[in-house]
Ligand SMILES: [Zn+2]
């Protein structure tokens with residue numbers, strides 16, 4: 550399931566490793582369960598996406614969501630700890 554808060558998040562297809570945003574995906578209505586699946590525009594896999602780190606160039610899986618000075622971030626553990634460390638040092 551996706552929500553409007555995910556519009557800026559980057560996703561990776563677990564089938565072909567395509568990466569992109571919700572707006573770039575196709576949709577596939579599932580009337581039986583009253584859902585809409587997101588479909589990969591490259592390989593056609595439905596509902597096979599993982600969120601990836603929003604740090605530019607980083608494609609690790611998202612493990613953390615947190616508020617930064619620039620807005621809500623979703624990052625891998627590595628980039629979460631980098632930000633936490635730099636914040637701790639400045640305080
Ligand atoms: Zn794909």
Ligand SMILES: [Zn+2]
Nearest residue numbers: 602607625628
């Ligand atoms: Zn990262």
